[in-house]
Amino acid sequence: MASRKALTFAAAATTLFAGLTLGTAVTPEAEASTATRDSYADTVGNPTFEAARQKYGLPKDMKDGATLHAFEWSFKTIMENIPDIAKAGYTSIQTEPIVKIKDNRKLGTGNWYLNWYYVYQPTDMAIGNYVVGSEDEFKEMCAMAHQYGLRIIVDSVSNHFTSDFDVIEGKWKNKSYFHEDKQISDYNNREDCTQHKLSGLWDLNTQDDTVAQGMADLLKQTVADGADGFRYDAAKHIELSDEVFGGKQSHYWDTILKNGAQYQYGEVLEDANVREADYANMFNASSVGGGGITDSSYGHEVRNAVQFKNLGASHFTSHSKVTEDKSVNWVESHDNFANGEANIPQELSDEWIKYGWAGVTAQKNGMSLFFDRPYKDGGTYGTTQGPFTEKSKLGDAGSDLWKDPEVVAVNHFRNAMVGENSNISNCGDDNCLMVERYAGSAAQDGMVVANANGADKNLTGTGTKLANGTYTDEVTGSTITVSGGKVTSGSVKAKSIAAFSNKTRSGKVSTAEAYPNKGTIPGTSKKITLRAYQASDTTYTTSDGQSGSYKDGDVIKIGSTAKSGQVITVTVKGTGADGETIKHTYSYTKHGDPTYDPNDGTQSPCDKYCMQYMDKNGYDPDKYIDAEEPNYEGGEDATVTAVKISGDTSMDLSATQSLQLKASVTTDPANSRVTVNWSSSDESLATVDKTGKVTGLKAGTVKITAKAGDKSDTVTLTLTGIAPVAKNVIYATKPSGWGKMYAYVYTGDGASAVNNAAWPGVEMTAADNCDQTGYKYEVPDNLASNAKVIFNDGGSQQYPGSREPGLD
Structure with missing residues (x-):
């Protein structure tokens, strides 16, 4: 960069919105396990597990059951619900990715919008992240699931890492471990689709033996910790073993699938040149319990049916590219929901999702996957929040x-009918769907009927393959009678589902809960949402003196009278539909730090996108936690008793232009977190930043003050000498409407990038002998050549604009 380069420009306000991406600090990689647990032998071959599985009537093989996709649930949340999940007839629970991920907790702590997808951006091959929890919690969850006859499927991101190379963990921060930095342009070209970057994410070099072994070790460790199966995210973007690109043979799948899991399937979204059958066969042969791929075209057909309120039987039988036994089937997936497939999320009501679930799950199909939407979500696309209403947290x-x-009745029906023949048809019209399962006797046979009509559906005269006999609906207790291949009596209520058989199970799932179910009280108080389902007499009590009855969705605030460091508890109680007592207690620490991750000992940073978000919304990133939890100061309830500044109090500008002061603060209670505010009596002589770093400008005497609470300390700083004239200076004119002006100077890209400071860079100072719009910045010597600069206001405005390179 040329010496004393002068730049003058007029920049219109430019809003930067490029997807919020944040960095993270990471921990050393956990040692890879060489031991392989045999999941099938450890569960189905274990008498204790088998007794629990049979108690809840769950299928022996995972592919024959239904799986609950616990979308963004933490391990703690899953554990709290495990007894009810077993009771509800799910064979397996699918978790989110469990490895270290890109950390963006600083941005709207726990909010869904622009945050949920970070679990699909790994930074390391080590277990534990801030959304789901620690590796120890994962082990505990798996062990508890097995006590209830349940199995765990982990979503594995084996195709890529995060899009932000700078936050990748040290060992893997090596570009030889990734394919070339090039985006996919043709998804139907197998080489392009498998060897290049998906949505900007760093694509793992799956032909590299170190990468393959690293992933294999991770999966083996996950199974050793208790996992029983895997879903492979973006599986079609990983080449098959017989595909050779760039002269390189891949042994990736051959290496990583030998991990001890009993069931494995891949996300293989169907297209023109995907080789769906080959992927399905590979996964099915990978484990003793089989496997397969997502049947995305089948799911699309089902969603079209329920979106447009049509239960025609043909919509539920169209397995076109993969056989049903090697398929994983759903009404909707997290991608359909969160990424906005047409307007389906808000157009699919709970009622029609249930009809779709009945059609998909009651028949003889591959594994059924129930996607659990976020609480009270399904908003309108085209708004700033997508489908997320932010009624809950990650x-x-x-x-x-x-x-x-x-x-639940459909799940129980499926579990009871494993191995039996299947027939699906309409009962009189396209708003009545009938799924029959039959083996030749009334003790074995049954049918599920979904009646979307506004009137009861009389089934008398309807043809059926069921054996003669009487069958009872698990939901209502009503019956149908079959004789001579026809239903002779019985009906299904309007807008309802009935599951008729002689294998019905009793018991309803009832819950009373509070969310978030862990964490801190970072502001003056914290909002807690009280939840209840099929429970009566629900009440709450808190350790800070609150109590009362509640209904589902009620919100309370806790911690407003608590002192820093105090633990506040919330206890919820209720009576379940079957008369059982429900009770849970949750704990929260006042003024704990919500950006602190006990799993890795790090705090969440705020990168340039985060800074722009903060500025746009008027938040201070050093104090911001969440708009719902305001006034965070880190210790308003602590009394500051003394403040003492230490450090040098003189500066020879000819030798140095900065020094660091430190403020020691004494509080009651001791060691409470407080905010220290620094100030300078004359900023033309010296400035001081929020950390106590003083920058000297010219000779003179200036007072530097540190204040916390109502206590303060002041030191007098003497500045002598004259600072050397900078060799490399940028001059620029501040555009109208900008409050401040920053220079972000950088060279290189990715791992080779060097900058003058994290975004937004360094604040520019008023230039000598210039009017009030003239600003300057002294460029460090290491950035004096071949560097670029982006000017910005520290918020949403910058020049050049978003995604444009800086000025030379």
């Missing part, structure tokens, strides 16, 4: 639909 349990009596 880590919380989602919608209660997974435990709806009709959904």
Whole structure:
């Protein structure tokens, strides 16, 4: 960069919105396990597990059951719900990715919008992240699931890492471990689709033996910790073993699938040149319990049917590219919901999701996957929040639909009919769907009927393959009678689902909960959402003196009278639908730091996108936690008793232009977190930043003050000499409407990038002998050549604009 380069420009306000991406600090990689647990032998071959599985009537093989996708649930949340998940008839629970991920907790702590997808941006091959929890919690969750006859499927991101190379953990921060930095342009070209970057994410070099072994070790460790199966995210973007690109043979799948899991399937979204059958066969042969791929075209057809309120039987039988036994089937997935497939999320009501679930799950199909939407979500696309209404936080349990009596009855029906023949047809019209399962006797046979009509559906005269006999609906207790291949009596209520058989199970799932179910009280108080489902007499009590009855969705605030460091508890109670007592207690620490991750000992940073978000919304990133939890100061309830400044109090500007002061603060209670505010009596002589770093400008005497609470300390700083004239100076004119002006100077890209400071860079100072719009910045010597600069106001305005390179 040229010496004393002068720049003058007029910049219009430019809003930067490029997807919020944040950095993270990471921990050393956990040692890879060489031991392989045999999941099948450890569960189905274990008498204790088998007794629990049979108690809840769950299938022996995972592919024959239904799996609950606990979307963004934490391990703690899953554990709290495990007894009810077993009771609801799910064979397996699918978790989110469990490895270290890109950390953006600083931005709207726990909010869904622009945050949920970071679990799909790994930074390391080590277990534990801030959304789901620690590796120890994962082990505890798996062990508890097995006590109830349940199995755990982990979503594995084996295709890529995060899009932000700078936050990748040290060992993997090596570009030889990734394919070339090039985006996919043709998804139907196998080489392009498998060897290049998906949505900007760093694509793992799956032909590299170190990468393959690292992923294999991670998966083996996950199974050793208790996992029983895997979903492979973006599996079609990983080449098959017989595909050779760039002269390189891949042994990736051959290496990583030998991990001890009993069931494995891949997300293989169907297209023109994907080789769906080959992927399905590979996964099915990978484990003793089989596997397969997502049947995305089948799911699309089902969603079209329920979106447009049509239960025509043909919509539920269209497995076109993969056989049904090697398929994983759903009404909707997290991608359909969160990424906005047409307007489906808000157009699919709970009622129609249930009809779709009945059609998909009651028949003889591959594994069924129930996607649990976030609590009270399904907003309108085109708004700033997508489908997310922010009625819950990442880590919380989602919608209660997974435990709806009709959904549960369909699950129980499926579990009871493993191996039996299947027939699907309409009962009189396209708003009445009938799924029959039959083996030749009334003791074995049954049918599920979804009646979307506004009137009761009389089934008398309807043809059927069921054996002669009487069958009882698990939901209502009503019956149908069959004789001579026809239903002779019985009906299904309007807008309802009935599951008729002689294998019905009793018991309803009832819950009383509070969310978030862990964490801190970072501001003056914290909002807690009280939840209840099919429970009566629900009450709450808190350790800070609150109590009362509540209904689902009520919100309370806790901690407003608590002192810093005090633990506040919330206890919820209720009576379940079957008369059982429900009770849970949750704990929260006042003024704990919500950006602190006990799993890795790090705090969440705020990068340039985060800074712009903060500025746009008027938040201070050093104090901001969440708009719902205001006034965070880190210790308003602590009394500051003394402040003392230490450090040098003289500066020879000819030798140095900065020094660091430190403020020691004494509080009651001791060691409480407080905010220290620094100030300078004359900023033309010296400035001081929020950390106590003083920058000297010219000779003179200036007072520097540190204040916390109502206590302060002041030191007098003497500045002598003259600072050397900078060799490299940028001059620029501040645009109208900008409050401040920053220079972000950088060279290189990715791992080779060097900058003058994290975004937004360094604040420019008023230039000598210039009017009030003239500003300057002294460029460090290491950035004096071949560097670029982006000017910005520290918020949403910058020049050049978003995604444009800086000025030379």
